[in-house]
Amino acid sequence: MQEARALGQEEEAKRRELLDVDPTLPLEAQQAVFLDRLSTIAGVDPRKTEAQLVRSQATELFLRLEPVQAHLVGMSVEERRAALADIRRRMGYSEEQIARMAAEDVYKDARWEKGHAYMKAREALLSRLGQADSLDAELGALREQYFGHEASTLAREEAAGFFRYQRRRIYGRN
Template sequence: MVAQVMQAASAHEHEEEARRRALLGVDPTLSLEEQQRDFLDRLSAVAGVDPRKPEARLVRSQATELFLRLEPVQARLAAMPVEERRAALADIRRRMGFSEEMIAQKAADDAHRDARWENGHSYMKARAELFSRLGQGEALEAELRSLREQYFGHEAPTIAREEESGFFRYQRRRVYGRN
């Protein structure tokens, strides 16, 4: 009995993995629009779901996030100038069935995130300059505190704790349309 349950679980895992591969295998040579059309076709075939339908609000959100996390999609978005990327994200969301109001809200969120990342990258550059100029010690720590406050205001203590733990949020991978 246990062997049959284990066998069934293993078969289910293989089936799930095959579905995942079928869904996520986006051709990087396609345009963003073609990648999205292909993704939606495969989503419909694999899961029997069309996120563009009005009643599929939760599926639409999840499908959009999944699509935006695909490496070929991120590579295309990263290679675009800011305004072109913003237009591409709006088009992606439009083709997913988002309302114009939601597209505008998501665009505002994206603009806010873009500004945060730009600020974060400027901070990381200034931080590196401090390290090269001051090395180690109390003077460096004081300057770092001041720099964090300058760039992050009330979030400076959070950034300091992250750095103490070895996490540098602006060195991690940027996922356009997400973070």
């Protein structure tokens, strides 16, 4: 039992070391530290493996780090797109994969812009109509205007208290 607890504590310490990236470092240096630690701690280097799952998980983990997101949030759209391409390149993705992911990023950026515009219009509608009887119909029309065939999905999410465009954006991920 004590041995299992010690192993668990050791694993947790390794995980914390891997995820503890100095926020004052430039993005490229943060990634270099992350990749060095990943190689040392886990014996995995996503740049040197053919296993797409390893590369994908390592990239996902790196992109979720707070200091990394802080850098990406502070960039212009063009800078962020270039930074994401560089991150993926250093993770060992092919140029074809990078181009495909960049196209997905463009799509996701447009979705988030549309989502934020919807939330702003939704707030304006709520403040104008309050709890009027026509509110549900007006919200439905607004969702339809912004999201077309996905409007019913957003309606169900909102009814459950989930507002996807109020949650935190994780660049390179959602």
